[in-house]
Amino acid sequence: MADAFLARLPSLGLGVIVFVLFYGASALVSRLILRATAERRHNVGVVFARLVGAGIILLGFLVSFSIVAPTFGAGDLIKVLGIGSVAIGFAFQNILQNFLAGLLLLWTEPFRVGDQIRLDTFEGTVEDVAARATTIKTYDGKRVVIPMRICLPARSRSTQPLNRDGGITKCRSRLRTQTSRVSRLASWTQ
16 A cells, blocks of 8 residues: 555646646736726626636646546546536525626626615625625714625616715815805804
């Protein structure tokens, strides 16, 4: 048994080296994607970078595994996944539904981080928009995580960015204007 392990040790070391190289490549590609999408569509860039990075890591794992175990073929994995895909589809139905709805919302960007939104019974500031959920900090300080499958159908009827065009700044300037008017009226009445 020890002889078999020692015989496989060079292929095991090569498999680890190949996997580390693929992992480094995934980090590099993810950074490049984030840099390219930083200005226009940051949220879509984050999701795309994660997907591409995970795909590169999965490919690296398969290549490394085929180096360590040469009798293993990619066709064998495809057969196993083909049989289990129905069970996996039913098991992860809600996760996939949230993920696909999140991709649609990230692409259309009806709201961004920092926007004040109203969604069904929740109203507050968007803290995070991810592929599967949106995090809102309500005005009373609570953090609410809303799955994207709930955000997507509600998007057309009740999600409203309340400050997309600088609403807080406008409110502050209106408040200053009204305060100065009240001060002038108070000085005239004296």
